[in-house]
Amino acid sequence: MQTKNYIAVNEFCISHNIEISFISALQQTGLIEVATVDDAVFIDADQLYQVEKFIRFYYDLDINLEGIETITHLLQRMNAMQDEIIMLRNRLSLYE
Amino acid sequence: MEFVDYYKILGIDKTATPKDVKTAYRKFARKYHPDLNPNNKDANKNFQQINEANEVLSDPQKRKKYDQYGKDWQHADEFEKQKQYRDQSSNSHGSGFSGGDFSDFFESMFGGASGGNRGRQAKYRGEDFNAELHLDLIDASKTQKQTLTVNGAKIRITIPAGIENGQTIKISGHGGPGMNSGPNGDLYITFTIANHTKIKRSGDNLYTTVDLDLYTAVLGGEITINTLSGQVKLKVASETQNGSKVKLKGKGFPVYKKEGQFGDLYVTYEVKIPTNLTDRQKTLFTELSKS
Incomplete structure (x- = not known):
């Protein structure tokens, strides 16, 4: 059975010097998922990289949530296209 | 300066x-x-x-x-x-x-x-480093351990069998140092896999073409073919057509990060017509053509 590593949102926000409302807003827009256990809110450790990236977008680059959503969507599309290019290049080598 | x-x-x-x-x-x-x-x-x-x-x-x-x-x-x-x-x-x-x-x-x-730390805006994540690693197709079919030197530090990495040409893996925290207590960047390694064999790869499947003499193609028989893991004996059905394919299940490339799982090997037969026939052989072919 796989166990998940959770990080308490309270502690995470203190260590990153950010407001808890920002994490709530990310969750409400569907950008991240949080888990609630006994009234305490947690983030899955697997999402840490994404959350930290959103923090940089919001606090360092002054990008609002709508902008973050758009960027995330476009980056996902870009990554998918890059993967497709690699896959097609590799397939092309079959005919070269 | x-x-x-x-x-x-x-x-x-x-x-x-x-x-x-x-x-x-x-x-x-x-x-x-x-x-x-x-x-x-x-x-x-x-x-x-x-x-x-x-x-x-x-x-x-x-x-x-x-x-x-x-x-x-x-x-x-x-x-x-x-x-x-x-x-x-x-x-x-x-x-x-x-x-x-x-x-x-x-x-x-x-x-x-x-x-000095002036709050959030003063923290910056370190630069991401990009590196390229060249592997041979045969090497990529086995799990490898390699030691890389990045900015003077040695990093031991395990490259799982089945890595794809052009695939990039991320080694977290081994990029440039962060600024003002910011996190380190990541190291991205992109793999270039050279293929020096006659076997071609597409994802987890492998493709190869083997020559088949006319007599084995017509009458059937057994041939030995080269795979990435060595030679394999293959039964050829009688009346095999030129260009026909057979699939050797599980003889393809290892599936990335799925131990014990392999793709398939597709073998295409290229039937070779005999040349420099003797008079006797020509006569026999003529007889065959009339039968």
Whole structure:
């Protein structure tokens, strides 16, 4: 059975010097998922990289949530296209 | 030591207010931030430059020093001599930021990016490093352990069997050091897999073409073919057509990160018509053609 590593949102926000409302807003827009256990809110450790990236977008680059959503969507599309290019290049080598 | 015009980098003039500096920095940071430009070396370099410019121009003390000495080389040299003298008498200079991309000019003026923590905006994630690793197709079919040297540090990595040509893996925290307690960047390794065999790969499946003599193609028989893991005996059905394919299940490439799972090997038969026939053989073929 796989166990998940959770990080308490309270502690995470203190260590990153950010407001808890920002994490709530990310969750409400569907950008991240949080888990609630006994009234305490947690983030899955697997999402840490994404959350930290959103923090940089919001606090360092002054990008609002709508902008973050758009960027995330476009980056996902870009990554998918890059993967497709690699896959097609590799397939092309079959005919070269 | 080359003079770097931080005002020019941020596209502002010397009378710019702190708000102008912040606005200009954010404008360029949104364009060149590594999070927004994954695997883009040029963007990363530009981001380092604007970060450096912002680090100086957003700090009143550093900006004052820069305005005083930066423009005039002679004064900058004097400053450098004084700094060297101070360095000799005290060993307390510098912080961890030793990345090669930080300009010499910036380091000589301010001794590394040790600036005080001014809250969230002063923390920056380190630069992501990109590396390329070349493997042979046969090597890529087996799990490999390799030691890489990144910025003088040795990193042991395990490359799982089945890695794809062009695939990039991320080694977290092994990129450039973060600024002002920011996290380290990541190391991205892109694999280039060279194929020196006659076997072609597409994903987890392998493809090969084997020559089949006419008699085996007509009557059936057994042939030996080369696979990545060695030679395999293959039964050929009678009346096999030229260009027909057979699938050898599980004889393909290992599936990435799925131990014990393999793709398939597709064998295409290329039937070879005999040449230099003897008279006797020609007669027999003629008889065959009439039968």
